[in-house]
Amino acid sequence: MTTPLAGQLQGRSLVAESVPSSGGASFHGYNPIDGGALEPAYTSANIADVNSAVSAAVEAFEGFANISSTERALFLRAIADGIDASSVELIHRANLETALPMARLTGEVARTSGQLRLFASVLEEGSWVTARIETADPARTPPKPDLRSMLRPLGPVVVFGASNFPLAFSVAGGDTASAFAAGNPVIVKAHPAHPGTSELVGNIIKHAVEQSGLPGGVFSLLFDAGHAVGTALVQHPDVKAVGFTGSYRGGRALMDLAAKRVVPIPVYAEMGSTNPVFILPGALAERGEALAKGLHGSFTLGGGQFCTKPGLVFATEAPSFTNTLRASVESSSAFSLLTEGIAKTFGKSVQERSSLQTAKGVATGEGFSAQVSLLETDGAIFLADNSLAEEVFGPTTLLIHCSSRDQMLDAARGLGGHLTATVLGTEQDLAEYADLLRILETKVGRVIFNAFPTGVEVNHAMVHGGPYPATSDGRSTSVGSQAIFRFTRPVSYQGLPQSALHPSLQDTNPLGILRLWNGAWQTK
Missing domain, CATH: 3.40.605.10 (Aldehyde Dehydrogenase; Chain A, domain 1)
Incomplete structure (x- = not known):
């Protein structure tokens, strides 16, 4: 070509x-x-x-x-x-x-x-x-x-x-x-x-x-x-x-x-990361159908090939939410994945979890195509099978139906390192699940409230990292x-004359930068 x-x-x-x-x-x-x-x-x-x-x-x-x-x-x-x-x-x-x-x-x-x-x-x-x-x-x-x-x-x-x-x-x-x-x-x-x-x-x-x-x-x-x-x-x-x-x-x-x-x-x-999403009861009751559609858009965005794709979703039973999510998946067109190897690995991973598949989208079989898939299980099975927490790179997610608040917290405690964790809820939910946030901040580099994790803003406050195995550090x-x-190391200079120092370290501060001078941050 x-x-x-x-x-x-x-x-x-x-x-x-x-x-x-x-x-x-x-x-x-x-x-x-x-x-x-x-x-x-x-x-x-x-x-x-x-x-x-x-x-x-x-x-x-x-x-x-x-x-x-x-x-x-x-x-x-x-x-x-x-x-x-x-x-x-x-x-x-x-x-x-x-x-x-x-x-x-x-x-x-x-x-x-x-x-x-x-x-x-x-x-x-x-x-x-x-x-x-x-x-x-x-x-x-x-x-x-x-x-x-x-x-x-x-x-x-x-x-x-x-x-x-x-x-x-x-x-x-x-x-x-x-x-x-x-x-x-x-x-x-x-x-x-x-x-x-x-x-x-x-x-x-x-x-x-x-x-x-x-x-x-x-x-x-x-x-x-x-x-x-x-x-x-x-x-x-x-x-x-x-x-x-x-x-x-x-x-x-x-x-x-x-x-x-x-x-x-x-x-x-x-x-890699499965970027867990926790949907709390108040949010499910208020806007379950909208959350289902938003979740579908998030885990299929870019063919599910974002490092911040939500691959694990924890929620209590909510038929309206679940039915809307299944219907969204079933109406999904196939995606062309990036490489033949990625497409084959995705197909193999979904096949290995076929007993959990509750909905699938349209298939084409052309090129490096992949069929959108929804997997579901309950909290007890998830807690008993560590392999279910592994990343599947492509357009799928695993919905875990939690039977109780304690089961959801146990699932959070058992997570490995991830790039993000998302909490979808109301202010009342946050008050009732305050311990969930404390758990999640030990597991991820970014905790998100009432937004889906796909998409990463590039600025001074962003953290795109997380505990191992999401990242190496x-x-x-x-x-x-x-x-x-990441690509620097600190070097200390003792007793050097002003003429031999980098401008950043000279007494007169010719660059006008912020410095820690005898324990106080200042620019003078």
């Missing part, structure tokens, strides 16, 4: 300023609607390309880490501007490779450029470095030394593109943006499901690197349909951190590889400005 963009795509990795090696295995992207291969063919990178990319990143690190925050902000804005200017081409190619709707991809382009600009604004404001200053007191016994600390970048960061967000969690997505913002060169392992989209965005970043006068090693993009390139990147001794969004199996494999290195490194992995977030902290 050819496209108007085929002539712009070369099917090759972008290895800093060098020419990628030849001879690697070839692969194609596929159109999920009909399963047809998309041109051009892509050549996988090899170990020589990995070594070249990492060596170039090491060489670029010192310079990139020490340019001013203003210069890095201009670089991020240049990438954002390039993405916006190429939005038509990006949306067209991403639609061919993912079958995600044009409207969804239009929003994703805006989110991608928007989060780059968010990090640019963080850099321009400057307080993100968390400067802390303790001035000397030689008269104290023992004498107190002058100590000043701030956050500094780690070094070359490897980012793995995600399958379900070809732009916002991919080549120029949140991991890349936050790593760049902190001052780290980035090597992206492109996801093989959308190689054309990845190459287009990679060229935009490469152009921004050149336009900003930065060394080529600040960015590389490597292709591979298998695991060899990703494995080599994580094991390379000069790589300092990893960002990943994908399956539990994939994230766990990267965590294990990183832990086995001679010098282990952090892997910030988002690995529940203290971090992959969305929002706090994501920058």
